[in-house]
């Protein structure tokens with residue numbers, strides 16, 4: 001091995017790739033989480049992150065010397081000593097493996113990482129009705145905002161941790177001049193100790209996990225219907241379910257899914273058909289018995305009866321009010337607040353009530369994030 005004097009080979013290529021994959025997947029998942037329509041990508045990056053968390057835990061148990069939890073310096077006294085020495089700039093030599101600060105960092109990151117992926121998978125199942133835990137959606141309730149908070153704040157903590165980590169490495173690089181940044185690039189640290197050696201079987205395990213992580217990413221982005229992404233809800237055939245509803249209420253606009261409004265709203269809408277958004281709908285258009293039957297259908301499938309994310313969140317946002325339009329619910333306003341007004345004025349859209357212009361499978365009652373066309 002051609003190596004420089006005073007350098008020790010500490011991070012094998014597998015470890016380095018995994019370190020950067022983790023950094024990349026976390027950052028990408030963090031950014032995509034801000035966009036509802038990017039949920040699919042968010043989940044795909046989350047799975048890279050998940051695979052790597054699992055890998056790192058196994059690696060800490062069976063991996064090479066410097067990666068093992070056994071060699072971590074976790075005593076508070078060691079941490080204190082480390083920082084005192086560091087601040088006084090006396091300690092110019094960095095340990096070959098994890099120093100006390102990075103030992104703590106890794107343990108924390110793995111802990112938070114586990115919380116993030118577990119809560120994320122549960123949220124995907126319970127709230128979105130998607131993925132491995134889609135059947136848990138039947139337990140979806142208002143209280144799930146707690147899970148949402150756990151997922152969110154764990155990732156904020158993780159992000160803050162990343163910033164601290166970067167600051168620490170920068171201090172090493174520029175103040176203590178230990179050239180730490182390049183250790184994760186070249187694998188060599190300027191320190192003393194033995195070179196790390198990875199057994200072929202362990203190397204193979206690293207490469208396998210890298211392949212699995214990246215493979216899972218592509219598996220997810222390539223399909224909305226495989227076992228990791230499948231939604232519990234399939235397209236609804238409203239025509240088959242209730243022909244009069246589909247035909248009569250779908251005459252001027254596509255039918256609005258009954259689960260988007262509560263019972264009382266549907267009652268108000270049906271009671272006010274003579275002045276329905278400026279249109280006069282009479283018994284000549286929709287017969288009395290059809291109207292009764294449509295109302296019954298709407299009530300049977302109203303927001304109160306559904307565990308879809310939109311239904312639960314609409315109900316939660318409404319409180320006591322019962323508006324006559326979906327676009328008047330606080331939930332709808334909140335989810336669409338970032339869309340500039342001019343977008344609705346485009347020819348293809350015309351009106352904010354024209355949901356199908358942006359929600360591909362809207363007429364099948366499917367408002368899955370995956371079906372949002374962001375730039376119509």
Ligand code: HEC
Pocket residue numbers: 248249250251252253256269276277279280281286294324325326327328351352353354
């Ligand atoms: C004669 C045409 C016509 C028929 C028939 C009709 N609607 Fe409408 N409806 C409208 C118009 C116009 C709007 C305003 C939004 C738009 O331009 O699409 C509207 C809006 C709505 C909205 C509010 C959408 C929003 O902005 O959140 C609901 C809900 C709705 N209709 C339900 C129904 C139901 C239920 C029926 C069947 C009983 C029905 N409509 C039949 C013309 C019609």
Ligand code: HEC
Pocket residue numbers: 034035036037260309310326327335336339343344349351352353354355356357358359367368369372373374376
């Ligand atoms: C101009 C395009 C546009 C129109 C028109 C529109 N939406 Fe949306 N809708 C979006 C976008 C974009 C998002 C995702 C916002 C985000 O990233 O947070 C969204 C989000 C949603 C969500 C939340 C999805 C989720 O899983 O959290 C629901 C529910 C929804 N829209 C329903 C409707 C309904 C019902 C209508 C018609 C009354 C409608 N939208 C009209 C673009 C549109």
